[in-house]
Amino acid sequence: MQDETFNLVDKAVSGDKQALENLILSVEDLIYNLSLRMLGSTHDAEDAAQEIIVRVITQLSTFRKESSFSTWVYRIATNYLLNCKKSMFGKRPLSFEFFGADIEAGFIDNTKDLLQNVNEELLAEELKMSCTNVMLQCLDPESRCIYVLGVMFKAGSKICGEILGITPETYRQRLSRIRRKVGDFLSVYCGLSETGRCSCRKRIGYAIQSQRLNPHNLEYTNLKKLDDNVSMGFVQAMEKMDELSLVFAELPKYRSTEVIKDFLKKLLRSDNMSIIKIEA
Numbered sequence: 001m002q003d004e005t006f007n008l009v010d011k012a013v014s015g016d017k018q019a020l021e022n023l024i025l026s027v028e029d030l031i032y033n034l035s036l037r038m039l040g041s042t043h044d045a046e047d048a049a050q051e052i053i054v055r056v057i058t059q060l061s062t063f064r065k066e067s068s069f070s071t072w073v074y075r076i077a078t079n080y081l082l083n084c085k086k087s088m089f090g091k092r093p094l095s096f097e098f099f100g101a102d103i104e105a106g107f108i109d110n111t112k113d114l115l116q117n118v119n120e121e122l123l124a125e126e127l128k129m130s131c132t133n134v135m136l137q138c139l140d141p142e143s144r145c146i147y148v149l150g151v152m153f154k155a156g157s158k159i160c161g162e163i164l165g166i167t168p169e170t171y172r173q174r175l176s177r178i179r180r181k182v183g184d185f186l187s188v189y190c191g192l193s194e195t196g197r198c199s200c201r202k203r204i205g206y207a208i209q210s211q212r213l214n215p216h217n218l219e220y221t222n223l224k225k226l227d228d229n230v231s232m233g234f235v236q237a238m239e240k241m242d243e244l245s246l247v248f249a250e251l252p253k254y255r256s257t258e259v260i261k262d263f264l265k266k267l268l269r270s271d272n273m274s275i276i277k278i279e280a
Contacts, residue, residue: 005069013061020060021268024053027073028264029226031056032256034077037148040137042219044087046259052077053264067162074149074163082141089137096138096185103189103198106206114208118215124200127207128192129220131200132251138185143178150175152251226253 005026011019031052036045055076063072084090110120136144142164149155149163150171157168157175164171186192191199207213 002068006065009060009063009065009069017268020057021264023060023069024056024264024268027056027070028053028256028260029253030070030073031077032260033226033253034074034148034153035081036254037133037136037152038081038141038144039084039087040089040134041087042223042257044089046257047086048081048084049256049260050263052080053260053267055080057267071159071162074155074159078145078163082145089134094134094137096181099135099138100185100189103203106210107202108205108209110201110205114205116208116215120201120204122218122221123204123208123213123215126218126221127204127213128200129251130207130213131203132192133220135182135185135190139178139182143174143181146171146175147178147182151179220254223257224255226255 005023008019008023012023028049032045032049035048035052036042039045039048056073059076063069108114115123136148139147145164146160149160150157155163157171160175161168161171166174183193187195189198190196204213208215
């Protein structure tokens with residue numbers, strides 16, 4: 001598998017457009033899912049994924065095959081996402097203190113007017129996907145990246161160390177501290193942990209009223225889920241996480257959206273690719 005990927009890289013760098021397209025298609029979902037978890041909204045993730053794809057293409061000739069291609073792509077994506085200030089939460093960072101206070105104050109009845117004839121269970125599931133994704137924004141970018149790679153993508157400490165430029169031991173120590181911090185918050189506030197005081201169903205009305213949830217535009221529900229076998233092919237298994245981490249570890253991975261696919265199709269098949277020339 002790796003030899004096939006390296007062969008595609010060689011062909012793409014030599015100007016084979018089909019090889020380049022196949023190569024990028026193999027990592028577009030990886031890029032989108034990392035962008036989604038790091039930035040917290042589907043719109044920001046789409047914009048970031050497009051930027052990252054261009055960077056992967058323009059830097060392709062610098063890939064030295066000293067790691068897997070997916071690890072190299074993760075590194076490029078991570079470098080971009082750690083410094084991304086264009087996103088909604090990049091401009092207005094969250095904290096666990098703010099999020100906890102918001103949960104305490106945010107319960108109103110789920111009236112028929114608020115639900116707008118949309119199934120309550122469906123709205124609760126949408127809110128769960130949104131809330132857990134937004135909760136990640138309470139971590140600083142590097143901590144968020146460490147948590148996402150280790151808990152959600154189950155990447156091993158050696159791979160994560162390579163991506164972030166730190167030793168595996170340093171990565172494990174940081175992940176352990178971050179897991180405790182997230183776990184402490186979940187145990188108090190999140191009902192999915194079985195001890196927290198909040199529940200997705202109880203927050204539906206408040207989320208709709210505050211325009212955080214639109215019953216007629218369920219972004220996460222509308223995303224196409226990525227097969228677990230495919231997503232796990234990107235990374236290696238890591239040590240078993242604690243039970244509180246499973247709130248995040250069991251969240252689905254998604255296929256990249258039509259916005260990204262349309263962008264990629266136009267980008268790779270355009271006659272003039274001057275903006276993305278692969279440097280020899």
